[in-house]
Amino acid sequence: xxxxKLFFVGLLQALLVMAVAPFFSGFARVLRxxxxxxxxxxxxxxxxxxxxLIKRQRVVPAQSSLIFCLTPYVMMxxxxxIAMMTPILTLQSxxxxxxxxxxxxxxxxxxxxxxxxxxxxxxxxxxxxxASREMTLAALVEPTIILVLFVMGxxxxxTDIGVISQKVATGEISYYSPTVWLxxxxxxxxxxxxxxxxxxxxxxxxxxxxxxxxTEYSGGSLALLKWSLSMKQVVVIALFMAIFFPFGxxxxxSGFSILKSTAVFLLKVAIFYVIAALVENSMARLRLFMAxxxxxxxxxxxxxxxxxxxVNV
Amino acid sequence: xTVQQLFxxxxxxxxxxxxxxxxxxxxxKIANYVSGTTAFLAGCTGVASAVPVLIEGKGFILEGMEFxxxxxxxxxxxxxxxxxxxxxxxxSIATGIYSISYQEEYIGKGTGVMGFLxxxxxxxMILVVTIDNAFYFLVFWELMTLVSYFLxxxxxxxxxxxxxxxxxxxxxxxxxxxxxxxFILFYVxxxxxxxxxxRNANLSPVTKxxxxxxxxxxxxxxAGIVPFHFWLPQAHPAAPSNVSALMSGVMIKTAIxxxxxVGVDFLGASAWWWGLTVLAFGAISAVFGVLYAVxxxxxxxxxxxxxxxxxxxxxxxxxxxMMGIATGQVSVGILGILAGLYHLINHAVFKGLLFLGAGSVxxxxxxxxxxxxxxxxxxxxxxxxxxxxxxxxxSALPPLNGFVSKWFTYHTLFAASTKGSALIRMAFPLAxxxxxxxxxxxxxxxVKAYGVTFTGPFRGGNELKIKEVPVTMLIGMGLLAIGCFxxxxxxxxxxxxxANVASALLHVSSPQLSDGLSIFPESSEQAMLSTPLVLVFxxxxxxxxxxxxxxxxxxxxxxxxxxxxxxxxxxxxxMAWTSTAFAHSxxxxxxxxxxxxxxxxxxxxxxxxxxxxxxxxxxxxELMWERYIYYPLLHFMVYIGKRAxxxxxxxxxxxxxxxxxTLGVLLIATVR
Numbered sequence: 001x002x003x004x005k006l007f008f009v010g011l012l013q014a015l016l017v018m019a020v021a022p023f024f025s026g027f028a029r030v031l032r033x034x035x036x037x038x039x040x041x042x043x044x045x046x047x048x049x050x051x052x053l054i055k056r057q058r059v060v061p062a063q064s065s066l067i068f069c070l071t072p073y074v075m076m077x078x079x080x081x082i083a084m085m086t087p088i089l090t091l092q093s094x095x096x097x098x099x100x101x102x103x104x105x106x107x108x109x110x111x112x113x114x115x116x117x118x119x120x121x122x123x124x125x126x127x128x129x130x131a132s133r134e135m136t137l138a139a140l141v142e143p144t145i146i147l148v149l150f151v152m153g154x155x156x157x158x159t160d161i162g163v164i165s166q167k168v169a170t171g172e173i174s175y176y177s178p179t180v181w182l183x184x185x186x187x188x189x190x191x192x193x194x195x196x197x198x199x200x201x202x203x204x205x206x207x208x209x210x211x212x213x214x215t216e217y218s219g220g221s222l223a224l225l226k227w228s229l230s231m232k233q234v235v236v237i238a239l240f241m242a243i244f245f246p247f248g249x250x251x252x253x254s255g256f257s258i259l260k261s262t263a264v265f266l267l268k269v270a271i272f273y274v275i276a277a278l279v280e281n282s283m284a285r286l287r288l289f290m291a292x293x294x295x296x297x298x299x300x301x302x303x304x305x306x307x308x309x310x311v312n313v
Numbered sequence: 314x315t316v317q318q319l320f321x322x323x324x325x326x327x328x329x330x331x332x333x334x335x336x337x338x339x340x341x342k343i344a345n346y347v348s349g350t351t352a353f354l355a356g357c358t359g360v361a362s363a364v365p366v367l368i369e370g371k372g373f374i375l376e377g378m379e380f381x382x383x384x385x386x387x388x389x390x391x392x393x394x395x396x397x398x399x400x401x402x403x404x405s406i407a408t409g410i411y412s413i414s415y416q417e418e419y420i421g422k423g424t425g426v427m428g429f430l431x432x433x434x435x436x437x438m439i440l441v442v443t444i445d446n447a448f449y450f451l452v453f454w455e456l457m458t459l460v461s462y463f464l465x466x467x468x469x470x471x472x473x474x475x476x477x478x479x480x481x482x483x484x485x486x487x488x489x490x491x492x493x494x495x496f497i498l499f500y501v502x503x504x505x506x507x508x509x510x511x512r513n514a515n516l517s518p519v520t521k522x523x524x525x526x527x528x529x530x531x532x533x534x535x536a537g538i539v540p541f542h543f544w545l546p547q548a549h550p551a552a553p554s555n556v557s558a559l560m561s562g563v564m565i566k567t568a569i570x571x572x573x574x575v576g577v578d579f580l581g582a583s584a585w586w587w588g589l590t591v592l593a594f595g596a597i598s599a600v601f602g603v604l605y606a607v608x609x610x611x612x613x614x615x616x617x618x619x620x621x622x623x624x625x626x627x628x629x630x631x632x633x634x635m636m637g638i639a640t641g642q643v644s645v646g647i648l649g650i651l652a653g654l655y656h657l658i659n660h661a662v663f664k665g666l667l668f669l670g671a672g673s674v675x676x677x678x679x680x681x682x683x684x685x686x687x688x689x690x691x692x693x694x695x696x697x698x699x700x701x702x703x704x705x706x707x708s709a710l711p712p713l714n715g716f717v718s719k720w721f722t723y724h725t726l727f728a729a730s731t732k733g734s735a736l737i738r739m740a741f742p743l744a745x746x747x748x749x750x751x752x753x754x755x756x757x758x759x760v761k762a763y764g765v766t767f768t769g770p771f772r773g774g775n776e777l778k779i780k781e782v783p784v785t786m787l788i789g790m791g792l793l794a795i796g797c798f799x800x801x802x803x804x805x806x807x808x809x810x811x812a813n814v815a816s817a818l819l820h821v822s823s824p825q826l827s828d829g830l831s832i833f834p835e836s837s838e839q840a841m842l843s844t845p846l847v848l849v850f851x852x853x854x855x856x857x858x859x860x861x862x863x864x865x866x867x868x869x870x871x872x873x874x875x876x877x878x879x880x881x882x883x884x885x886x887x888m889a890w891t892s893t894a895f896a897h898s899x900x901x902x903x904x905x906x907x908x909x910x911x912x913x914x915x916x917x918x919x920x921x922x923x924x925x926x927x928x929x930x931x932x933x934x935e936l937m938w939e940r941y942i943y944y945p946l947l948h949f950m951v952y953i954g955k956r957a958x959x960x961x962x963x964x965x966x967x968x969x970x971x972x973x974x975t976l977g978v979l980l981i982a983t984v985r
Contacts, residue, residue: 014854059873059874060873061874061875063769063876063877065694065767066698067690067701067768073855076858077854080857084850095846095850097831098842102720102723103716106716106720109708110705110710110711113705116764117763119764120764120769121769122877123768123886124878128895131760131890132890132894132895132897135753135757135761136898136902138757139754139902140902146749147745147746150745154727154742157731158840159840220861224862292901292902310735310738310739
């Protein structure tokens with residue numbers, strides 16, 4: 001059942017995501033500072049934040065119940081599992097028997113459910129707003145994601161993410177078709193929203209609603225959640241890369257190929273972050289009630305891609 | 314004992330329990346014990362009789378006496394009937410045990426009668442899904458409707474319940490009439506009411522279409538599919554919660570059973586557009602059901618709307634399956650029926666659980682308004698925990714049961730969209746989009762339902778009185794919560810048996826859908842899912858953050874602060890996010906759906922500004938369907954009635970003329 005070698009690749013992926021996520025969020029901060037013509041923090045600032053927070057006392061509101069305490073662990077565990085299931089370093093999913101793309105979408109939903117419930121659990125009004133927004137955005141984005149995955153799945157004949165990766169990498173799913181391009185556009189918008197970056201920084205909006213569901217978290221719990229959120233960004237990007245840019249991933253598992261694909265992966269994520277930083281810093285935050293216009297556009301792209309798929313262009 | 318005897322014993326126990334309970338009506342407490350215990354025991358025997366049938370895949374037939382010439386009383390428990398019996402019996406076990414304490418609320422208001430109705434209700438449902446004769450099917454169908462009608466308006470002092478009961482009564486009979494006509498069509502062709510003959514009926518294609526559509530709409534009314542749904546959120550919450558659990562959990566499933574029985578078993582799903590019709594109704598029901606559920610502040614109504622949504626999801630599976638059967642893709646057919654049936658049992662379990670949880674809340678708080686709740690998990694930890702498990706399951710989150718059936722539904726839609734005409738290939742992925750939207754909104758809905766009710770600060774009056782509900786109620790909920798885990802983690806085993814039911818229905822051999830700990834659709838190449846491994850990994854990976862906190866955070870420790878931070882102001886429970894507010898962000902996004910709910914402003918804008926109370930009330934009513942479909946229909950019927958009154962002159966001579974005219978017409982008709 002479980003392939004031993006692949007299982008270790010999976011673990012490696014999870015640890016890799018865990019290790020580099022604060023680096024990339026620090027990277028985003030540096031990029032933003034540069035665009036603002038500020039000096040900005042060190043690129044390793046997020047590591048320092050996390051280590052400092054872990055040493056701090058955790059303060060829990062008296063109104064809260066079990067969910068509030070469980071959420072940081074559940075969040076991190078689900079993100080780690082998704083990191084293990086996504087083909088980050090190889091061309092196949094290290095844990096393909098655990099679940100396919102649809103399972104991954106719903107694992108994200110599992111984390112989100114706990115996150116939002118914890119927001120309500122804290123009893124804080126800001127956290128409640130954040131929770132509500134988090135779930136609303138999900139309702140707007142998920143149809144697009146599923147439609148894109150269906151189109152890509154139908155092209156590949158399987159919803160196994162590894163199979164899709166392989167077929168894209170080998171060119172069996174050709175780039176020379178509007179279907180793939182449009183699906184990619186739609187998915188990139190959806191992924192961008194899922195990372196919670198600025199125009200869509202609605203649920204954890206720092207300046208507006210005090211980071212939403214994070215409001216009442218402190219100490220180690222806050223560290224875990226912040227860490228998980230930055231890991232989520234990397235994982236969402238990895239998922240996008242696995243479906244649309246699996247190039248450079250190791251086809252055969254060996255020490256060297258894994259090293260090489262690790263480097264390629266980090267490079268790809270860095271490029272995504274640079275592009276994201278440009279988008280992020282050239283826009284103001286959307287109002288929540290405007291967000292659906294963008295998600296409709298994303299859904300429109302997905303639908304177009306589906307139409308092109310149907311007429312077989 | 315043989316399965317036949319067990320089955321009869323189960324029915325016998327329901328009936329005896331009902332009668333004793335009725336006899337003991339004076340002594341409410343004992344009546345409670347009798348009806349609850351017999352329902353529990355009967356449920357256990359029902360499970361014991363159904364499980365062997367499911368495992369061996371071989372049914373049994375019981376021939377009864379011939380009371381009337383045209384109706385043979387035959388009980389035929391084939392795998393599908395056994396599966397339905399299993400579902401009904403499972404819920405009977407849980408609600409039976411639950412009702413022992415729950416019905417104490419009703420002591421002095423006729424608990425004996427309630428126990429009687431409750432047991433007869435369950436027995437009639439089991440007979441509906443096992444009877445093999447159209448005449449008796451309708452008899453038991455009617456019995457089920459009547460008994461549940463009495464249960465809906467059991468609280469006689471509650472005017473809302475009486476009204477809900479009436480609406481339910483009318484709608485249920487509209488459905489029954491359609492089913493009856495469909496069965497009469499079969500009768501015309503076969504000359505008998507036996508289902509056995511219906512299976513081999515040689516209907517012309519047009520009649521087939523007509524029979525299917527009539528049956529689908531007739532059963533659809535009972536299932537609460539969207540244009541006919543509006544009785545459901547009125548009737549289900551009005552009943553006592555253990556009955557709501559049965560109505561939402563299993564009664565609407567008897568309608569699904571009817572659709573599968575007539576559409577697939579009798580008519581062999583012979584046209585491809587039948588499946589698409591079912592799929593379309595399913596998708597619309599799912600999306601609308603959940604959109605209305607989200608905006609609801611009444612906990613039980615929210616659950617009732619969500620039942621509409623889940624019926625929609627079940628029908629999406631069934632519809633895809635029917636399309637597969639019609640176009641000769643047997644694997645899609647099996648997968649679709651499997652997805653539908655799996656979601657059917659899952660929904661019975663988690664919706665039963667959620668309704669019982671809501672019942673427990675109502676039992677302690679005596680209100681269904683979520684705005685007056687909050688933080689209940691601190692006072693009722695076990696109720697909170699079980700409700701949370703139910704909420705996770707219904708939101709289709711892995712590794713619980715709701716996800717497994719939803720996953721199969723997705724894969725049915727996926728498999729169905731790989732082949733066929735352009736219409737089919739277009740319709741199924743769009744249905745998947747509807748399913749995705751439904752899924753995300755369900756999550757939102759149940760974060761709200763759980764979050765506003767069980768977490769955060771308490772928003773009602775005196776919170777000190779609230780304590781955990783009696784232990785029998787907890788056992789009832791606990792059993793169903795365990796069921797959520799068993800059906801989720803046990804999927805690799807359970808899938809095979811449910812696939813057997815589907816393949817027995819299609820008379821083909823069952824495909825392999827599981828291997829070791831994983832399940833897969835069609836082939837393991839396409840996709841795999843392993844719920845046990847998901848659980849193992851999530852729990853296992855949670856060790857990492859635990860270690861991090863363990864090493865660094867231990868020394869820092871943890872402090873319980875009195876209240877959340879409120880920007881330096883004094884914190885008040887009114888600062889916490891409310892139920893209305895939580896769903897409010899959806900209103901502008903789905904404004905066409907909610908338009909009429911919020912824009913019903915005959916009172917005028919200024920009045921609403923002055924009377925906040927009135928505005929709150931207005932934002933709760935949903936009038937779209939009533940206003941555009943049912944009221945015109947109602948007015949039309951009244952109009953016809955008024956016209957018909959002209960014949961009723963009150964003049965005896967005119968009446969004599971009518972009689973003579975009728976006689977003349979009849980004479981001519983026979984002589985000719």
